[in-house]
Amino acid sequence: MKRLMPMIGCVLLLACSQQSWEQTLAEGEAAARNRRYAQAERLFATAVTQAESFGLEDVRVARALTHLAEVYTAERKYAEAEPAYQRALRIYQAVHGEHHGDVAAVLNNLGVLHRMHGQYTEAEPLLKRALAIKEVVYGPDHQEAAVTLANLGQLYATQGKYVQAEPYFKQALAIREKTLGPDHPDVAKSLEEYAVLLRTVGREKEALPLESRAQGIRIGLPSSPSRPRR
Numbered sequence: 001m002k003r004l005m006p007m008i009g010c011v012l013l014l015a016c017s018q019q020s021w022e023q024t025l026a027e028g029e030a031a032a033r034n035r036r037y038a039q040a041e042r043l044f045a046t047a048v049t050q051a052e053s054f055g056l057e058d059v060r061v062a063r064a065l066t067h068l069a070e071v072y073t074a075e076r077k078y079a080e081a082e083p084a085y086q087r088a089l090r091i092y093q094a095v096h097g098e099h100h101g102d103v104a105a106v107l108n109n110l111g112v113l114h115r116m117h118g119q120y121t122e123a124e125p126l127l128k129r130a131l132a133i134k135e136v137v138y139g140p141d142h143q144e145a146a147v148t149l150a151n152l153g154q155l156y157a158t159q160g161k162y163v164q165a166e167p168y169f170k171q172a173l174a175i176r177e178k179t180l181g182p183d184h185p186d187v188a189k190s191l192e193e194y195a196v197l198l199r200t201v202g203r204e205k206e207a208l209p210l211e212s213r214a215q216g217i218r219i220g221l222p223s224s225p226s227r228p229r230r
Contacts, residue, residue, distance in 0.1 A: 019051040028067060037075050045066035059102075062091035062154060066106060078113060086108050101144070104133035108148050115155050127152050135219060143186070146175040153197070162201050169194040188217035 028043030047064035054060055065088040072081035085106055092102045111126035131148040138144045153168035173190035180186055191214035198207035 004052070017050065017053055021047055021054075021064075024050060025064060025067065028071075032067070032071055035074075037071050040071045041068065041075065044071060057091050057094050059091065059095050062088040062095075062102070062106075065091075066109070069109065073109075073116075078117060081113055081162060082110070084126070085113065089161070099133050099136060101137050104130045104137065104144070104148075107133070108151060111148075111155070112151055115131050115151070115158060120155060120159055123155055124152075127155060141175050141178060143176060143179045146172040146179075146186070146190075150193060153193065154155070157197055160216075162197060165197055166194075169197055183220060185217065187213040 024043055024047040028040045028047060031037075031040035031043060044067045048061060048068060051058055051060035051064050065084045069081040069084035069088065072078070072084060089106045089110070090101065092100060093108060096102060107126050107130035111123045111130060114120070114126065116124035127148055131145060131152065134142065134145045134148060149168045149172040153165045153172065154166065156162070156165035165220055169190065173187070173194055176184060176187045176190050191210045195207040195210040195214065198204070198210070
């Protein structure tokens with residue numbers, strides 16, 4: 001019985017640590033959803049420290065780091081966001097291997113971050129690698145693939161490469177309509193992005209019905225606080 005006591009104590013300690021980490025993460029997510037980014041940043045930083053007690057390469061560390069990086073991005077603290085994403089990526093690759101949804105998500109976010117910095121050469125291979133992984137893991141018609149397709153469209157459009165951008169926007173829209181339904185907010189987002197491209201290249205007549213449809217979807221949506229988007 002005496003030998004069992006230390007083991008029971010360790011199990012209880014681990015359970016308490018897991019519960020504490022989960023609570024901190026949940027509070028951080030709630031703060032981020034309500035755009036209380038300074039509070040969310042503190043909570044996610046605490047969650048990283050708590051997760052490190054499970055091991056420096058534990059996936060819980062990577063999960064907390066990803067949330068922290070998303071908040072840094074929302075706060076425009078890009079210099080802080082990149083190393084957090086990079087560390088999360090290393091952990092996910094070490095634990096899951098190269099071809100995993102978590103790896104693809106971080107690659108996608110890093111690609112968007114580089115695009116925001118104007119580092120287009122660095123962004124493109126990250127986004128393309130993310131897309132390739134998602135198409136294998138989830139399938140080519142999954143909404144996760146649509147996220148990265150839309151980000152690739154934005155990358156090319158930002159550079160004025162409109163011919164390259166258009167098929168990515170069209171494919172993202174088609175996937176979202178198929179998987180999410182015609183009245184989903186992400187469908188409205190795709191419609192708006194594609195319409196902006198069409199207007200930019202002087203195709204206003206094609207843009208108008210897309211804008212009208214997006215507006216109709218937005219009017220029918222309930223208002224809700226948004227979280228930082230990758």
